[in-house]
Amino acid sequence: MNETNQPGKAEFMASVAARSSHGLRGDYSRMRDDYTVEQDYSRYSPDHQQVWRRLYARQHELLPGRACRAFLSALESLDFGDAIPSFDAVNERLHAATRWKLVAVPGLLPDEVFFGHLARRQFPVTVWIREPEEFDYIVEPDIFHDFFGHVPMLFDAQIADYLQAYGLGGLKAQQLGGLKYLARLYWYTIEFGLIAEAGGVRAYGAGILSSPGEIRHALESPQAHRERFDLIRVMQTKYLIDDFQKTYFIVDSFGQLFDETAPDFSLLYRTLARLPELEP
Numbered sequence: 001m002n003e004t005n006q007p008g009k010a011e012f013m014a015s016v017a018a019r020s021s022h023g024l025r026g027d028y029s030r031m032r033d034d035y036t037v038e039q040d041y042s043r044y045s046p047d048h049q050q051v052w053r054r055l056y057a058r059q060h061e062l063l064p065g066r067a068c069r070a071f072l073s074a075l076e077s078l079d080f081g082d083a084i085p086s087f088d089a090v091n092e093r094l095h096a097a098t099r100w101k102l103v104a105v106p107g108l109l110p111d112e113v114f115f116g117h118l119a120r121r122q123f124p125v126t127v128w129i130r131e132p133e134e135f136d137y138i139v140e141p142d143i144f145h146d147f148f149g150h151v152p153m154l155f156d157a158q159i160a161d162y163l164q165a166y167g168l169g170g171l172k173a174q175q176l177g178g179l180k181y182l183a184r185l186y187w188y189t190i191e192f193g194l195i196a197e198a199g200g201v202r203a204y205g206a207g208i209l210s211s212p213g214e215i216r217h218a219l220e221s222p223q224a225h226r227e228r229f230d231l232i233r234v235m236q237t238k239y240l241i242d243d244f245q246k247t248y249f250i251v252d253s254f255g256q257l258f259d260e261t262a263p264d265f266s267l268l269y270r271t272l273a274r275l276p277e278l279e280p
């Protein structure tokens, strides 16, 4: 498995285990060189299907007035509330819409592998779903976060192009020491981004859209800061991984997001290294 130039699997597992007490949640024993697996649909039990339906129903109810238009319209047309979605079934429609494809993965991936998939317009989706006891809290993204949160947005042409550009930019940032900054951009856009729509501010970030607590916090809490998207500011701002965000950034359109992130970041990374980091 390791005779390729992909980062070593053993090395990856060891580095993650060293960073957290629980190691990795997924089953990495059967993956291919590019870290993809089969979505083996028969492994989902009736309990898993039930967890999916409950998660979907709870989240779906919170979307009106909070989720952006692109998300809502893709979600309604996909109609995957009754059962855990099959990636193959969605892929036909996704490819027709934006030429993206979902690939099944065991869980978190090494940065380089993740960027490589995005650069090829392949979105990695985790296959496992949380157990009933983990209903409200999971240690790593599962299929509900990955699918419900991210997949509808892949149907938007501008987000689709932005994500591919992000993947290419990630491969480049690794050479330039820019990963820390680029990770913040992903966090504050793809995971926790807000957009100003005619009816008001709405969420397009998957971390917001897939969380019952964060979706209300992000849009309604007086404690949350909501600022206009500013590329440098975003890249300077640290983020929280185990609590609701303190600050969210609002774009006017996905076109703005794409255009402002299109220029070459090489110089920007050097500038950022001299600027202060901002607290969340």
Ligand code: PHE
Pocket: 162, 165, 166, 168, 169, 170, 172, 173, 185, 261, 262, 263, 264, 265, 266
């Ligand atoms: N413009 C970035 C670069 O030159 C690439 C990028 C695009 C990164 C979009 C993120 C999002 O590195």
Ligand code: FE
Pocket: 141, 145, 146, 149, 150, 191, 206, 207
């Ligand atoms: Fe995510």
